[in-house]
Amino acid sequence: MIPPGPVKAFTVLLLEDEGRPGYADGDLMRGQVMLELNSELSFLALRLQARGGVQLSWPESGHGAPAEEEAEYLNLTHTLKGEDAEEGLVTLLAGKHEFPFSFQLPHASLVTSYTGRYGSIQYYLRAALEQPSAPVQSVLREFQVLSHIDVNSPPLLTPVSRCKEKTVGCSFFASGPVSLSAKIERKGYCNGEAIPIYAEIENCSSRLIVPKAAIFQTQTYRSNGKSKTIRQMLSNVRGNHIASGSTDSWNGKTLKIPPVTPSILDCGLIRVEYCLAVYIHIPGSKKLMVELPLVIGTIPFNGITSRNASVASHFSMDMSWLALTLPDVPEAPPNYADVVSEEEFSRHTSPYPQPSDGTPDGEFHCPMFALMQEFRFQPPPLYFEIDPHPCGINEQQQTASFI
Structure with missing residues (x-):
């Protein structure tokens, strides 16, 4: 005033x-x-x-x-x-x-x-x-001050899972165990996101049970060695009843995060923490509950998990050698003269004597055999990247297509 x-x-x-x-x-x-x-x-x-x-x-x-x-x-x-x-x-x-x-x-x-x-x-x-x-x-x-928390950091992209089992009834009249296994894909989420929940519930007891899930906020105040703690439920969801001897699965059942204060983890006097609790309501017995820690951040998830990022980086690293070893343009095969020495070439390409009249040896020096020997050590045809006779091939292909 x-x-x-x-x-x-x-x-x-x-x-x-x-x-x-x-x-x-x-x-x-x-x-x-x-x-x-x-x-x-x-x-x-x-x-x-x-x-x-x-x-x-x-x-x-x-x-x-x-x-x-x-x-x-x-x-x-x-x-x-x-x-x-x-x-x-x-x-x-x-x-x-x-x-x-x-x-x-x-x-x-x-x-x-x-x-x-x-x-x-x-x-x-x-x-x-x-x-x-x-x-x-x-x-x-x-x-207002907002200390940013990036949910894309590797520690917040790791999946979180918990499992627990409980025997319903006292030691003399136990009806059977109830088991619960729950998992979320990552630890970090932001306001407004829906958390997919994966859970397996097995009811071997004689009672009708109901699986539920809720997001809890825990406030902790510390002063001079003393502390105060407040825990409150922010949102929840429930599943179908599970009869005795039956099982049920949650394959991505979603629970939306309401507008809340981001996690406060860097203050020694006040801490604000979150968790996702998946629990089973058992009539006449205490709840069977597992708690999955959550971090409510400010920088949203970009769609790339740590596993996908590591696989992508590993693939790019492993394939990097390919770009270094492949030539830009295919090389032609070596020249024949570079492979066969002149002495060997002249020794195998000397002219053959003409067959003598009336001798049986002349049968082995017929023109066909001489032609085979002549091409035995001849160099291969020259290498061309472009077919020198494209028309001939096209004609052959057209002829083959009408057969």
């Missing part, structure tokens, strides 16, 4: 704040301090301070002192107008005045904004008007 006097309105406006989920480490904050005056005003300085941290508080039972603790994560100060008292006063006339500001949040880890039953993590901008003969006038503007 601005007291009566020269100051009519005093506000802090953040630009590009509409629809923004929150500021992250290293983000640029831009805005304006708006000052509207009824009359002329002289002041020492107009400063803007960005602060934030965690605060815990809960009453102790009996007459003990309440548990209180705090930690600071952000403390930045910027002077928008004026300096120290030695520099003199700044005088503004009546009317509206705007003082733009721009500064970058530190790259150090800022914890996500959160408000719970026993503590909160809050950030705010405080504009302070320092006057020489009046109390400091200030105005606060809260802003």
Whole structure:
């Protein structure tokens, strides 16, 4: 509340704040301090301070002192107008005045904004008007911080599975075991995603059982060696009844994540954790439950699992040698002269004597045998990438097609 006097309105406006989920480490904050005056005003300085941290508080039972603790994560100060008292006063006339500001949040880890039953993590901008003969006038503007969690990181892409078995009844009148095995494809999800659940349930007891699943949020507050824990159900789904001696399977039964605060795992005083509990309601007995840890992130899943990424990278690595070993253009076969020496060539290609008249040896030097010997060591035909007689082949193919 601005007291009566020269100051009519005093506000802090953040630009590009509409629809923004929150500021992250290293983000640029831009805005304006708006000052509207009824009359002329002289002041020492107009400063803007960005602060934030965690605060815990809960009453102790009996007459003990309440548990209180705090930690600071952000403390930045910027002077928008004026300096120290030695520099003199700044005088503004009546009317509206705007003082733009721009500064970058530190790259150090800022914890996500959160408000719970026993503590909160809050950030705010405080504009302070320092006057020489009046109390400091200030105005606060809260802003949200979002510490990003990428669900595509390898630890959050690994599947999670649990299994458990329970014997229904006491040791003397046991009716049989009930077994449960549950699995989810990855550990990290974002708000609005539907989690496919895979489960196998076997009912060997004599009772009618009902499988269910739920998302739980656990808030943990720690202060001076003491702690408070709150656990609440956020959403749930149920399956069909399973009769005695029967089994059932969930092949991707979905449970949607409601809008919740992302997981807070980097604060020593407040932790916000999630899990998917798959459990079986057994009449007259305690639930059979398995809990699969969840991390609610801010950067959505891109559709590439760690297994697919590793297989793709392994394939590209194994096939990389192929591009290095294959020639760009096929090479022609070696020349015949490079393979057979001239001496061997001349020895095997010498002219054959003419057959003598009336001798039986002449039968072995007939023209056909001489032709075979002549081509025995002849070089192969020249290599051509382009068929030198394409027309002949086309004619043969056309002729063959009409046969």
